[in-house]
Amino acid sequence: MALTDETPVTARSTDPLGTVIPSTVPTHWYNLAADLPEPVPPHLHPGTREPLGPEDLAPLFPAALIAQEVSTERYVEIPQTVREIYALWRPSPLIRAARLERAIGTQARIYYKYEGVSPVGSHKPNTAVAQAYYNAVEGITRLTTETGAGQWGASLSMACALLGLTCEVWQVRASYDAKPYRRFQMETYGSVCHPSPSDLTEAGRAILAEHPDTTGSLGMAISEAVEAAVKDPGAHYSLGSVLNHVMLHQSVIGQEVLVQLADAGERQADTVFGCAGGGSNLAGLTFPLIGQNLRDGTTTRVVACEPAACPSLTQGEYRYDHGDVAGLTPLLKMHTLGKDFVPPSIHAGGLRYHGMAPMVSHAVNLGLMEAVAVDQDTAFAAGVEFARAEGIIPAPESTHAVAAALAHARSVTEPEVVVIGLSGNGVLDLPAYSSYV
Amino acid sequence: MALTDETPVTARSTDPLGTVIPSTVPTHWYNLAADLPEPVPPHLHPGTREPLGPEDLAPLFPAALIAQEVSTERYVEIPQTVREIYALWRPSPLIRAARLERAIGTQARIYYKYEGVSPVGSHKPNTAVAQAYYNAVEGITRLTTETGAGQWGASLSMACALLGLTCEVWQVRASYDAKPYRRFQMETYGSVCHPSPSDLTEAGRAILAEHPDTTGSLGMAISEAVEAAVKDPGAHYSLGSVLNHVMLHQSVIGQEVLVQLADAGERQADTVFGCAGGGSNLAGLTFPLIGQNLRDGTTTRVVACEPAACPSLTQGEYRYDHGDVAGLTPLLKMHTLGKDFVPPSIHAGGLRYHGMAPMVSHAVNLGLMEAVAVDQDTAFAAGVEFARAEGIIPAPESTHAVAAALAHARSVTEPEVVVIGLSGNGVLDLPAYSSYV
Numbered sequence: 001m002a003l004t005d006e007t008p009v010t011a012r013s014t015d016p017l018g019t020v021i022p023s024t025v026p027t028h029w030y031n032l033a034a035d036l037p038e039p040v041p042p043h044l045h046p047g048t049r050e051p052l053g054p055e056d057l058a059p060l061f062p063a064a065l066i067a068q069e070v071s072t073e074r075y076v077e078i079p080q081t082v083r084e085i086y087a088l089w090r091p092s093p094l095i096r097a098a099r100l101e102r103a104i105g106t107q108a109r110i111y112y113k114y115e116g117v118s119p120v121g122s123h124k125p126n127t128a129v130a131q132a133y134y135n136a137v138e139g140i141t142r143l144t145t146e147t148g149a150g151q152w153g154a155s156l157s158m159a160c161a162l163l164g165l166t167c168e169v170w171q172v173r174a175s176y177d178a179k180p181y182r183r184f185q186m187e188t189y190g191s192v193c194h195p196s197p198s199d200l201t202e203a204g205r206a207i208l209a210e211h212p213d214t215t216g217s218l219g220m221a222i223s224e225a226v227e228a229a230v231k232d233p234g235a236h237y238s239l240g241s242v243l244n245h246v247m248l249h250q251s252v253i254g255q256e257v258l259v260q261l262a263d264a265g266e267r268q269a270d271t272v273f274g275c276a277g278g279g280s281n282l283a284g285l286t287f288p289l290i291g292q293n294l295r296d297g298t299t300t301r302v303v304a305c306e307p308a309a310c311p312s313l314t315q316g317e318y319r320y321d322h323g324d325v326a327g328l329t330p331l332l333k334m335h336t337l338g339k340d341f342v343p344p345s346i347h348a349g350g351l352r353y354h355g356m357a358p359m360v361s362h363a364v365n366l367g368l369m370e371a372v373a374v375d376q377d378t379a380f381a382a383g384v385e386f387a388r389a390e391g392i393i394p395a396p397e398s399t400h401a402v403a404a405a406l407a408h409a410r411s412v413t414e415p416e417v418v419v420i421g422l423s424g425n426g427v428l429d430l431p432a433y434s435s436y437v
Numbered sequence: 438m439a440l441t442d443e444t445p446v447t448a449r450s451t452d453p454l455g456t457v458i459p460s461t462v463p464t465h466w467y468n469l470a471a472d473l474p475e476p477v478p479p480h481l482h483p484g485t486r487e488p489l490g491p492e493d494l495a496p497l498f499p500a501a502l503i504a505q506e507v508s509t510e511r512y513v514e515i516p517q518t519v520r521e522i523y524a525l526w527r528p529s530p531l532i533r534a535a536r537l538e539r540a541i542g543t544q545a546r547i548y549y550k551y552e553g554v555s556p557v558g559s560h561k562p563n564t565a566v567a568q569a570y571y572n573a574v575e576g577i578t579r580l581t582t583e584t585g586a587g588q589w590g591a592s593l594s595m596a597c598a599l600l601g602l603t604c605e606v607w608q609v610r611a612s613y614d615a616k617p618y619r620r621f622q623m624e625t626y627g628s629v630c631h632p633s634p635s636d637l638t639e640a641g642r643a644i645l646a647e648h649p650d651t652t653g654s655l656g657m658a659i660s661e662a663v664e665a666a667v668k669d670p671g672a673h674y675s676l677g678s679v680l681n682h683v684m685l686h687q688s689v690i691g692q693e694v695l696v697q698l699a700d701a702g703e704r705q706a707d708t709v710f711g712c713a714g715g716g717s718n719l720a721g722l723t724f725p726l727i728g729q730n731l732r733d734g735t736t737t738r739v740v741a742c743e744p745a746a747c748p749s750l751t752q753g754e755y756r757y758d759h760g761d762v763a764g765l766t767p768l769l770k771m772h773t774l775g776k777d778f779v780p781p782s783i784h785a786g787g788l789r790y791h792g793m794a795p796m797v798s799h800a801v802n803l804g805l806m807e808a809v810a811v812d813q814d815t816a817f818a819a820g821v822e823f824a825r826a827e828g829i830i831p832a833p834e835s836t837h838a839v840a841a842a843l844a845h846a847r848s849v850t851e852p853e854v855v856v857i858g859l860s861g862n863g864v865l866d867l868p869a870y871s872s873y874v
Binding site for chain 1: 450454456521522525526530532533535536539554555556557558562595598599617618620621622624625626627701821824825826827828829830862864865867868870871874
């Protein structure tokens with residue numbers, strides 16, 4: 001750890017560098033709330049069941065993010081420093097899957113939007129960088145979070161390294177022990193990663209006292225990360241999905257798709273397939289296209305692709321529920337399988353969540369997007385087919401979108417434009433592919 | 438393996454798709470042999486010590502690659518099908534490392550050329566795709582190769598999947614057992630990967646009879662892959678580095694750098710740092726710049742960065758030596774530590790080779806590039822520093838170039854342009870980073 005001295009310090013790290021940013025990197029985030037025919041239902045206080053006020057969130061989040069959580073502004077300017085970091089890998093490519101089209105013999109023109117070019121290989125840094133930035137400019141020096149398989153923990157760790165914050169991650173012990181690569185990634189970025197439950201928090205100690213052999217859960221890890229943030233005035237907590245401000249930050253994906261499709265000479269996307277776990281990749285990819293439908297009369301069909309083993313949109317109820325197992329978080333209006341739902345241990349760890357982002361749930365409820373469930377074998381089969389035609393081995397999460405898109409593309413009888421959201425690559429999920437192959 | 442039926446068939450896979458390729462993807466490979474003041478010394482037959490003729494190589498390689506091996510044409514046209522595959526990830530980005538510049542406080546303008554955006558995360562597919570293509574159009578249906586840590590085996594597997602060939606890889610048993618991710622990658626692409634030595638070849642059986650507990654070596658794996666190719670008229674062998682045609686294919690890297698630097702408003706690269714193992718990444722990055730020096734009077738300084746633990750350029754002799762341990766391959770004029778040199782088990786597996794590509798060795802001998810040796814801890818320290826400033830965790834191989842570049846950038850007293858070749862990312866090398874951190 002001799003290099004910690006060389007980590008850029010906070011004061012310098014949030015200043016813009018003044019570098020030339022390609023005009024193809026979006027200047028603003030797009031907020032679907034501005035174009036919805038009905039407002040997004042508010043989050044409720046878990047005790048009073050009244051709508052949350054800014055003061056309820058202030059111990060955990062900086063003012064800028066709390067404002068974004070309830071904003072109905074259509075466009076929110078992206079700070080220059082955040083754009084400069086985005087420009088390290090954005091715009092992410094939109095690629096014509098011509099070899100895949102030939103392999104399956106479809107009339108569809110298939111494009112995929114590939115978020116795997118980010119340094120951690122997924123879309124998660126789009127919001128991690130924004131969240132770290134707003135915390136840093138507000139004087140926060142430390143962020144805490146939880147992570148399951150580790151994609152979010154790695155993304156926030158990277159963002160904190162670039163913006164001069166320290167980062168402390170509670171990782172579900174089962175993943176901490178079984179999948180160490182993401183932890184190594186966090187540590188390389190300078191973060192500290194604890195297995196959860198840990199003896200570092202009251203919540204963790206209480207759990208361990210009762211269940212000394214537990215392998216942990218996201219709900220437990222959330223409790224520990226939140227407690228650690230609340231107890232340190234210099235710290236805040238960070239969440240990688242579900243919340244409205246996360247959907248906002250991810251909108252760079254879909255905004256780029258609109259520009260890139262036009263550059264490719266396409267009038268509109270006819271059908272878009274995105275995988276749906278907590279909802280952030282799906283929202284980022286599709287909300288700008290849904291907004292265009294609402295404002296400009298395009299007719300893009302949006303399909304959320306969720307795992308059959310954790311079908312919150314296709315099987316869940318649309319009601320207020322907690323985001324965590326312990327019931328400590330605010331009540332969110334969402335499609336949910338119930339906070340006590342225990343998803344089977346499917347390979348696509350990023351899709352194992354009992355609920356769905358309120359904005360995505362609302363959009364489905366309003367009929368602005370559809371949902372399908374895809375079983376795991378079908379998803380992996382599509383992932384392998386994609387890899388052998390296009391080279392990229394998709395993340396297990398992304399294969400759900402690939403599978404639904406392939407089924408659709410095989411059935412079309414007229415030319416149309418299909419867009420697949422490839423939320424990340426599967427490099428650290430190769431054991432799962434191996435089990436399948 | 439139910440998906441094998443869906444693998445694109447050979448006859449269709451080598452036809453161009455007719456897609457629009459960005460003009461930023463090079464149309465020709467650049468051949469430094471055309472601009473060298475003295476010709477590259479020929480490869481010699483291991484028995485006669487006479488220059489190799491095309492007939493000596495015909496059992497292993499297609500005619501087009503044999504012709505490229507001795508070509509002195511300055512530009513060789515890239516087939517349309519190869520360009521279409523390149524376009525899936527090329528041009529790879531040239532990124533201004535502005536955050537790193539700020540972190541170290543240098544007057545240099547630092548750029549890095551990032552090959553980690555390829556589907557397997559390194560520069561290797563640049564030649565794998567070309568080699569698979571020429572074999573496929575010549576009617577070959579199966580390629581064999583060896584691999585150590587697995588980067589080359591994964592790259593050739595991907596190329597074969599895209600071009601409708603089957604691929605069989607002999608992987609050094611030590612890596613096969615200890616580092617399974619690359620094997621999972623090969624299998625996902627549909628390849629078969631054997632631990633070497635295996636009982637599938639005479640060479641392998643002979644070795645196992647004498648050393649039943651051996652963990653293998655690249656030399657043994659080469660013998661097995663070559664034997665398998667020679668015995669099957671439908672098969673050829675493929676090599677991922679060292680040979681002249683490999684250097685040729687990798688030239689897309691440096692050609693893109695020249696265009697991208699000009700686009701960024703830079704007159705020339707002043708100093709370029711590339712890591713040197715077998716030499717293919719280094720040659721690809723720097724030969725187009727050396728050619729420009731020779732033709733156009735630019736004054737780019739080129740620095741080959743090799744590991745102190747395997748210092749073929751800085752400590753080796755420049756003489757004819759075999760490429761393999763058994764002494765079966767042609768004699769190549771190169772900087773070598775001797776074919777029996779056993780490099781220590783350093784983390785940068787791609788740099789553990791006793792010799793150096795003949796074209797790179799020749800360029801060093803002519804004074805067209807310099808060489809420095811970097812020790813492993815210095816390299817990892819630079820890799821961590823780079824990751825915390827720029828987000829990307831470099832491949833352990835690439836960190837040698839990063840380390841030399843950082844030392845240089847810290848010492849400059851006037852503005853200059855520094856280019857670092859980032860041959861790949863370190864996602865599958867995170868355990869090595871973990872050991873260091």
